[in-house]
Amino acid sequence: MTDSPLQNRTVVVTGAARGLGAALAHAFARRGAKVALLGREKSRLRAVASELPTEALAVEADVTDPAALAEAAGAVRRGLGPPSVVVANAGIAEGGPFVTSDPALWRRVVDVNLTGSAHTARAFLPDLLRTAGYHLQIASLASLGAAPMMSAYCASKAGVEAFNHSLRAEVAHHGVAVGIAYLNWIDTDMIRDADQHPVLRELRAHMPPPARRTFPAQEVAARLVRAAERRRTAVYVPGWLRLAQLGRTTLPPVVLRLSRHELPRLEAEGPLRPTGPLGAGGLADRDGPEPGA
DSSP states (O other): OOOOTTTTOEEEEESTTSHHHHHHHHHHHHTTOEEEEEESOHHHHHHHHHHOSSOEEEEEOOTTOHHHHHHHHHHHHHHHOSEEEEEEOOOOOEESOGGGSOHHHHHHHHIIIIIHHHHHHHHHHHHHHHHTOEEEEEOOGGGTSOOTTOHHHHHHHHHHHHHHHHHHHHHGGGTOEEEEEEEOOBOSHHHHHHTTSHHHHHHHHTSOHHHHOOBOHHHHHHHHHHHHHTTOSEEEESTTHHHHHHTGGGHHHHHHHHHHHHHHHHHHTSOOOOOEEOHHHHHHHHHOSOTTO
């Protein structure tokens, strides 16, 4: 634990039960922050909270439920104090052809990733206005360039980018900073599960080598915490994603050319089927609150 502007400040992380969210909780705590962990899996939230070297609070909340988030915000204020940093990390994914996708699951991905991020901002903005704080939205390479077979995820991540640009313009004069984190593949259960599905694995395998590399969640979390300390408006992991941002108008034609080449081959090998929720986090979201939680 070292000197940090986050020391003794309250930080909220949504989707903190596993993956990048859990890694962020650890990284913020190592910088001396008090951490509120929000998510659907209360037992896992409590387990992560118990491992942290600073004061922590586990709060079960569905980010698509504004009333639950309002209650969670109240619990955080009472337990740890008003947040100075809020990280909208909660997210799920599903893959497969849009034409055969489950409309309810497609909508759920957008509700969690986009609407849930907006609900999170709404619940905690009064605190960030009070503390002149920082809101960090976890976005994606999918915010810059959409890919086939991931329509709900790509739509939601493009949406959160636009939402946070709008939010930044609204609150900057109040001293609140809003950042967007553009991330590529992270070694989480969501990505590992996606790689079990041939079409998603093949499409990633045909990306240029730098674009298909996965990064450890702990490494990404450390970068994001440094960005929070500096109140960055944008952070790119890996750094070359800055080039994708600059050249984002060139991405759709590249993706289209790759898809026209690869999808016919994959379709010839058998029907392309929906994946269902990806990763343990996606399954937990589908299954709802834990019994007795």
